Amino acid sequence: MLIHSSTQLLTLKGGPQRGRALGTLGIIENGAVVMRDEKIVAVGPTDELRASYKDEPTLDASGCVVMPGFVDPHTHLIWAGDRAGEFEMKMAGRPYLDILAAGGGIISTVRQTRTASIESLIAQTRPRLLRMFAHGTTTAEAKTGYGLQTATELRLLKALLALADESPVDLAITFLGAHAIAPEYKNNPQGYTDLICETMLPTVQQWWQTHAPRLPLPFVDVFCENKAFTLEQSRQVLTKAASLGFPLKIHADEFDNLGGAALAAELGAASADHLVKTSDADIAALAKSDTVAVSLPCTPFGLAEKEYTPARKLIEADALFALATDCNPGTAWNESMQFVIALACRTMGLTPAQAIAATTINSAHAVRRSDTIGSLEEGKQADLLILNVPDYRHLGYRFGTNLVRQVVKRGRIYSVDVGYYRTA
Amino acid sequence: MLIHSSTQLLTLKGGPQRGRALGTLGIIENGAVVMRDEKIVAVGPTDELRASYKDEPTLDASGCVVMPGFVDPHTHLIWAGDRAGEFEMKMAGRPYLDILAAGGGIISTVRQTRTASIESLIAQTRPRLLRMFAHGTTTAEAKTGYGLQTATELRLLKALLALADESPVDLAITFLGAHAIAPEYKNNPQGYTDLICETMLPTVQQWWQTHAPRLPLPFVDVFCENKAFTLEQSRQVLTKAASLGFPLKIHADEFDNLGGAALAAELGAASADHLVKTSDADIAALAKSDTVAVSLPCTPFGLAEKEYTPARKLIEADALFALATDCNPGTAWNESMQFVIALACRTMGLTPAQAIAATTINSAHAVRRSDTIGSLEEGKQADLLILNVPDYRHLGYRFGTNLVRQVVKRGRIYSVDVGYYRTA
Numbered sequence: 114m115l116i117h118s119s120t121q122l123l124t125l126k127g128g129p130q131r132g133r134a135l136g137t138l139g140i141i142e143n144g145a146v147v148m149r150d151e152k153i154v155a156v157g158p159t160d161e162l163r164a165s166y167k168d169e170p171t172l173d174a175s176g177c178v179v180m181p182g183f184v185d186p187h188t189h190l191i192w193a194g195d196r197a198g199e200f201e202m203k204m205a206g207r208p209y210l211d212i213l214a215a216g217g218g219i220i221s222t223v224r225q226t227r228t229a230s231i232e233s234l235i236a237q238t239r240p241r242l243l244r245m246f247a248h249g250t251t252t253a254e255a256k257t258g259y260g261l262q263t264a265t266e267l268r269l270l271k272a273l274l275a276l277a278d279e280s281p282v283d284l285a286i287t288f289l290g291a292h293a294i295a296p297e298y299k300n301n302p303q304g305y306t307d308l309i310c311e312t313m314l315p316t317v318q319q320w321w322q323t324h325a326p327r328l329p330l331p332f333v334d335v336f337c338e339n340k341a342f343t344l345e346q347s348r349q350v351l352t353k354a355a356s357l358g359f360p361l362k363i364h365a366d367e368f369d370n371l372g373g374a375a376l377a378a379e380l381g382a383a384s385a386d387h388l389v390k391t392s393d394a395d396i397a398a399l400a401k402s403d404t405v406a407v408s409l410p411c412t413p414f415g416l417a418e419k420e421y422t423p424a425r426k427l428i429e430a431d432a433l434f435a436l437a438t439d440c441n442p443g444t445a446w447n448e449s450m451q452f453v454i455a456l457a458c459r460t461m462g463l464t465p466a467q468a469i470a471a472t473t474i475n476s477a478h479a480v481r482r483s484d485t486i487g488s489l490e491e492g493k494q495a496d497l498l499i500l501n502v503p504d505y506r507h508l509g510y511r512f513g514t515n516l517v518r519q520v521v522k523r524g525r526i527y528s529v530d531v532g533y534y535r536t537a
Numbered sequence: 538m539l540i541h542s543s544t545q546l547l548t549l550k551g552g553p554q555r556g557r558a559l560g561t562l563g564i565i566e567n568g569a570v571v572m573r574d575e576k577i578v579a580v581g582p583t584d585e586l587r588a589s590y591k592d593e594p595t596l597d598a599s600g601c602v603v604m605p606g607f608v609d610p611h612t613h614l615i616w617a618g619d620r621a622g623e624f625e626m627k628m629a630g631r632p633y634l635d636i637l638a639a640g641g642g643i644i645s646t647v648r649q650t651r652t653a654s655i656e657s658l659i660a661q662t663r664p665r666l667l668r669m670f671a672h673g674t675t676t677a678e679a680k681t682g683y684g685l686q687t688a689t690e691l692r693l694l695k696a697l698l699a700l701a702d703e704s705p706v707d708l709a710i711t712f713l714g715a716h717a718i719a720p721e722y723k724n725n726p727q728g729y730t731d732l733i734c735e736t737m738l739p740t741v742q743q744w745w746q747t748h749a750p751r752l753p754l755p756f757v758d759v760f761c762e763n764k765a766f767t768l769e770q771s772r773q774v775l776t777k778a779a780s781l782g783f784p785l786k787i788h789a790d791e792f793d794n795l796g797g798a799a800l801a802a803e804l805g806a807a808s809a810d811h812l813v814k815t816s817d818a819d820i821a822a823l824a825k826s827d828t829v830a831v832s833l834p835c836t837p838f839g840l841a842e843k844e845y846t847p848a849r850k851l852i853e854a855d856a857l858f859a860l861a862t863d864c865n866p867g868t869a870w871n872e873s874m875q876f877v878i879a880l881a882c883r884t885m886g887l888t889p890a891q892a893i894a895a896t897t898i899n900s901a902h903a904v905r906r907s908d909t910i911g912s913l914e915e916g917k918q919a920d921l922l923i924l925n926v927p928d929y930r931h932l933g934y935r936f937g938t939n940l941v942r943q944v945v946k947r948g949r950i951y952s953v954d955v956g957y958y959r960t961a
Binding site for chain 2: 195196197198200201204205206240244248411414415417446447448449451452453458459460462463464465466501503504506507509510511512513514515
């Protein structure tokens with residue numbers, strides 16, 4: 114199959130884009146991609162490719178932008194229930210302590226998730242995953258973390274493996290037992306930290322080798338923040354995880370600067386995520402590392418807060434910068450990377466081109482898959498989008514809707530219906 | 538047809554909601570709507586309606602919220618081209634004067650619109666209108682205003698009538714010849730104002746009576762703002778329009794407080810729109826009137842500005858408050874009223890219930906149609922939404938995607954596919 118765009122084919126070729134190189138789209142006008150099975154076999158000017166692939170069937174994307182599928186590198190994809198009532202209380206100006214007293218906050222999702230069967234967890238998560246796909250996400254990171262006890266965390270891992278199996282979206286799975294202090298350990302956070310290190314991580318490692326022997330180990334992530342895990346506890350969790358062979362991620366600096374970003378850089382984590390209160394020293398540490406700085410603008414937006422990741426500082430310091438949805442039931446229930454782009458441009462001063470690189474090749478690197486996805490290059494997975502727009506700048510410029518016409522995943526073409534059809 | 542919701546049927550009954558009454562949803566749990574032809578014939582508890590309408594076929598909306606279709610009371614629906622390049626320049630920090638020098642700003646859309654054929658205008662506008670419909674807008678206001686010369690403005694009116702005819706969305710059409718000073722009158726704004734009053738308005742009146750004799754006259758609107766029309770020029774346009782029988786609207790206080798809102802109240806305009814820099818005196822004038830205060834939060838969002846309509850003040854003063862997309866190519870290309878709700882909650886402190894009333898019954902009043910649409914009541918048009926959510930608070934809580942499952946317009950059911958289907 115040859116896909117032809119008469120306007121802009123964005124290749125994003127050349128690997129992750131650091132600092133000021135961010136936003137190098139590698140545009141081919143009148144370009145094409147040739148796919149065979151699940152892979153890209155050629156990318157270039159349409160004229161040249163038609164000459165080389167004479168009998169190849171063509172998918173005409175004239176007037177449409179063609180680009181790599183989005184890689185969403187930070188989602189809390191799987192949970193039960195919702196917290197819509199909590200949102201209403203927040204908007205009505207009720208203080209956070211009232212919301213907690215009314216049973217709100219992360220622990221309310223933990224409660225609902227613990228009592229949900231695996232069938233129910235899969236059924237509740239499936240529409241979110243399909244919604245992500247319809248909005249152009251072809252690979253998503255997906256964290257556990259609403260179990261906070263071994264059995265439920267394993268159920269979440271099992272459900273995520275099942276969803277990855279049934280869905281066209283590839284999942285990069287993360288174990289986030291260290292999402293919050295489990296309610297049973299409310300007055301003993303160190304006890305919960307020790308439980309994670311001594312019981313959960315070895316159990317997950319063994320469980321994974323039994324249940325997903327052909328897959329590499331999932332990421333291990335920790336919420337390094339006041340009222341969650343201290344810097345020392347975060348180091349304890351991540352060091353133990355690394356010793357068991359897990360690749361690492363961290364939640365850092367959402368509300369306070371505890372030093373989690375520098376810890377991520379020191380330990381060679383794939384990414385440090387949130388980064389709102391990040392200090393200049395931590396920015397410098399990230400900039401010298403291969404740890405991707407992942408900004409989650411939907412979270413301050415969702416919470417109606419004013420402060421966002423200092424993206425321009427990170428970029429100017431030469432850090433690797435990426436964007437994610439942070440899709441979760443408490444602060445940011447949004448599945449669309451297109452909305453993340455629109456928000457990032459307006460709240461952090463990114464150009465559309467920078468935001469596109471931050472949601473494709475760089476976010477692929479944040480899940481350590483930039484060798485196989487995130488750009489349109491020979492040999493890579495055929496994961497790409499056909500957008501109903503004549504110019505890539507419509508990403509960012511337009512907001513609130515879905516600009517995808519078709520999603521191609523591993524060479525298979527899926528049409529997205531942004532319209533409607535009459536049934537009666 | 539009987540439509541049954543096992544969760545929440547929002548009726549919004551009882552007419553426009555002023556001040557603190559805003560957000561009265563009139564919820565029926567386990568409720569139903571019965572439709573015959575284009576109208577609602579009964580609304581109430583499902584048990585009762587099933588007893589009265591024994592053989593009525595049922596559309597099962599179990600687990601879904603059922604509510605009135607959105608009424609979007611302020612859109613610049615029809616234009617040619619786009620200004621995506623201008624957006625990129627803004628995000629890259631280029632000053633506004635540079636953008637103008639590069640051919641940007643409203644006049645660039647005027648240039649593209651003037652040279653577009655009516656067929657091209659319709660073809661470019663159709664996807665926007667269908668996108669609105671797919672996101673639940675069943676009635677939209679639609680302004681001319683990118684012509685700024687009689688012939689083009691009439692072409693825009695003609696195109697809007699054609700679109701209203703072919704589309705399921707009802708349009709409330711507005712003549713906005715006074716959108717900006719026409720480039721030919723750059724140094725003579727009073728000359729352009731006089732042209733509108735002496736030539737355009739009488740021409741539009743006659744044209745309308747010939748081309749749409751069965752429809753009431755369109756609204757006449759004016760952009761009362763520094764660098765557009767002064768308060769006196771706005772008064773001149775609106776007074777002339779009123780004398781010809783046109784109902785009135787105004788753009789006021791987007792960037793400066795010139796007194797346009799009080800003028801709207803004084804002249805009995807249907808609405809005063811934007812209202813960011815509105816003074817307390819103007820708020821008081823609106824509160825005493827039947828003029829609806831229409832806030833357009835996508836515009837400051839689109840421009841990455843910090844200041845929004847003082848919605849809480851307007852509501853507490855007892856004004857009629859509504860919300861709209863302001864869909865336009867310069868500052869806010871968004872077709873979704875769901876996104877407007879999400880934004881209004883976060884930037885203006887509305888609750889989801891208030892925002893829902895502001896996008897249905899109150900926005901219907903802003904186009905003076907609250908007698909026929911905007912609520913689910915016996916005798917009204919059967920315009921309603923079936924949402925893929927178990928609780929109305931998901932509107933606001935969730936953002937960036939489309940929560941509509943089906944749109945019912947004048948009793949006809951349209952399915953919205955937010956997912957995808959595989960084609961190859």
